[in-house]
Amino acid sequence: MENIYTYQEHEDVSTSNDVRVSQSATDENAVHLYKKQNSNNTDQIDILWEGQTDIAPSLSAVYLQIYNRTLTEWETIDSDNISNADTDFELTGSITTSLSDYYDESNWVAVRVYQEGA
Numbered sequence: 001m002e003n004i005y006t007y008q009e010h011e012d013v014s015t016s017n018d019v020r021v022s023q024s025a026t027d028e029n030a031v032h033l034y035k036k037q038n039s040n041n042t043d044q045i046d047i048l049w050e051g052q053t054d055i056a057p058s059l060s061a062v063y064l065q066i067y068n069r070t071l072t073e074w075e076t077i078d079s080d081n082i083s084n085a086d087t088d089f090e091l092t093g094s095i096t097t098s099l100s101d102y103y104d105e106s107n108w109v110a111v112r113v114y115q116e117g118a
Contacts, residue, residue, distance in 0.1 A: 041103035045095040056085040064091035
């Protein structure tokens with residue numbers, strides 16, 4: 001991960017407000033990693049990501065993934081391969097079963113959004 005969010009950038013992406021955190025990724029994957037701590041490990045996990053990219057998802061798909069700690073792998077829960085460049089789109093998903101696979105021992109969940117380099 002090349003970009004670590006500042007406090008202000010973290011606040012900016014926490015709400016739907018059209019404020020973006022940009023990332024350069026020429027000939028490499030662009031990845032944004034998000035972690036959130038919950039008060040327990042039994043609540044349903046709901047994810048909404050809103051953003052855009054300057055490489056059209058129709059040319060290089062964008063993926064929303066959640067880390068499965070039991071399988072030690074990233075699972076795709078949504079993707080976009082039809083949107084245009086520089087246009088807002090959303091990726092969403094919910095995890096309702098096997099929740100202990102996704103929460104760590106401190107109730108953190110890890111989610112990433114990535115686009116393969118084009």
